[in-house]
Amino acid sequence: MSLTVQQDAPSRTLNVRVPMSVYQQLEALAQATARTKSFITLEALSTYLEAQRWQVEDIEAGLAEADQGEFASDAEVNAVFAKYDA
Numbered sequence: 284m285s286l287t288v289q290q291d292a293p294s295r296t297l298n299v300r301v302p303m304s305v306y307q308q309l310e311a312l313a314q315a316t317a318r319t320k321s322f323i324t325l326e327a328l329s330t331y332l333e334a335q336r337w338q339v340e341d342i343e344a345g346l347a348e349a350d351q352g353e354f355a356s357d358a359e360v361n362a363v364f365a366k367y368d369a
Contacts, residue, residue: 301309313320348354355363363369 309320309323312318313323316323
């Protein structure tokens with residue numbers, strides 16, 4: 284994932300306490316890639332948030348379907364169980 288952050292975009296400072304081993308890995312990666320620790324941290328955090336976003340959206344969509352009474356039929360559920368020998 285390539286991080287694209289506008290230079291003039293508003294930002295906030297976030298202080299996070301991390302284990303020494305994580306900090307050392309961050310420092311080593313920053314040095315090896317000629318990037319700042321802030322850049323690498325922002326890229327890692329952005330990647331994680333994007334990975335989690337789709338899961339939250341799927342859960343919310345499933346809850347909305349359930350609220351509307353949209354459930355799999357007994358036949359559909361049994362077909363999935365049969366497919367996986369469950």
